[in-house]
Amino acid sequence: MKYTLAALSIVLLLSGCAETWEGVKKDSSSIWTETKRTTNEVAQSTKEAIHEATE
DSSP states (O other), X not given: OHHXXXXXXXXXXXXXXXXXXXXXXXXXXXHXXXXXXXXXXXXXXXXXXXXXXXX
16 A cells, blocks of 8 residues: 555656646747847847947
């Protein structure tokens, strides 16, 4: 009985960790994509501001 409960606990723990890991990967991907997009927008705005200032 103890082994069954221990095995069940381990299975539930591992399945929870797997779902958490998938969530972390998804969130990290979203954050990285947003960071790249924002960085590109800022770089473009800076280039335009420098161009306007030097005209």
